Amino acid sequence: MSKNSCSLFLVPILALCVIGGFAFYLLEYEPMLSFKMIAIIVIALLVLAVPVYRSIQNARDKQKNIPLEDEMSRLLEIHAGAYAFRYSMMSWFAIFAFRSKFPDSEEMLGIGIMAAAAIYGLTWLYFKRNGIPHADQN
Amino acid sequence: MPTRIKELRARDGLTQQQLADKVQVRRETIVFLEKGKYNPSLKLAFEISQVFAMSIEEVFGLGTD
Incomplete structure (x- = not known):
């Protein structure tokens, strides 16, 4: 398979x-x-x-x-993953900065994980619609 | 990168999907290539050029500068 x-x-x-x-x-x-x-x-x-x-x-x-999948879709996933990782790091910093707002750490972790997944999905959709950054330059 | 894919497709009466099927890629890849938003690999550029029976330079405008 x-x-x-x-x-x-x-x-x-x-x-x-x-x-x-x-x-x-x-x-x-x-x-x-x-x-x-x-x-x-x-x-x-x-x-x-x-x-x-x-x-x-x-x-x-x-x-x-x-x-x-083809060469462009693979490149799209790599770029979306890389950008999503960067933005997820920022979201984790923001979550930790406001950690006192969360009643418990499990909820904070759950929201962080869901935010990371949502960021990846949105980044992938954005690049699929608007093109991969710098993919037109070699 | 400027390409003549759209023009050559129209000349040969090919749709984006038909060209994508011939070179075994997804239609979105052809769309992005035509818009100049994606530079293909050498392999894909060669395969597309073969579909139009032309050289890579003629299809992808490498010799125009």
Whole structure:
């Protein structure tokens, strides 16, 4: 099984696991939904939507015999990863600067991880729409 | 990098998707190449030139400066 075929199966399975885990946690520990919990669920679903959307797109492309990745898409992922890492570092500094605002460290870590994932997704979408920086220069 | 891909595609009656299929890349790559927002690898430049039966310099405007 190729890397791409593997990701076609893995992404929906991982997405289902995360949604299932959330559902279990909510039923077991938080039967009364607070506004904060709803906000976390909405952000988590948005973060999850990007890989699921990409997985559906990839499945459609595979049916049409369109290559799932090529030299530009690989470069796009590398650049998006590099920029997302830089911006995630900034977000972690901001989170630590305001750490007194968070009631506990677990919540702070959760928000930081979701922010990092969201930053990567947004960076990838931005570069896909507007082009990869400096990719027109050698 | 300036390219003549759009012009040559129109000459040969190829869509972006058809050209992408011939050189085994995604259509977005052809879009970015046509806009001059992406410099292809030597391999891809060679393959695109072969589709149009021209040299790399003729397709990618390397000899125009």
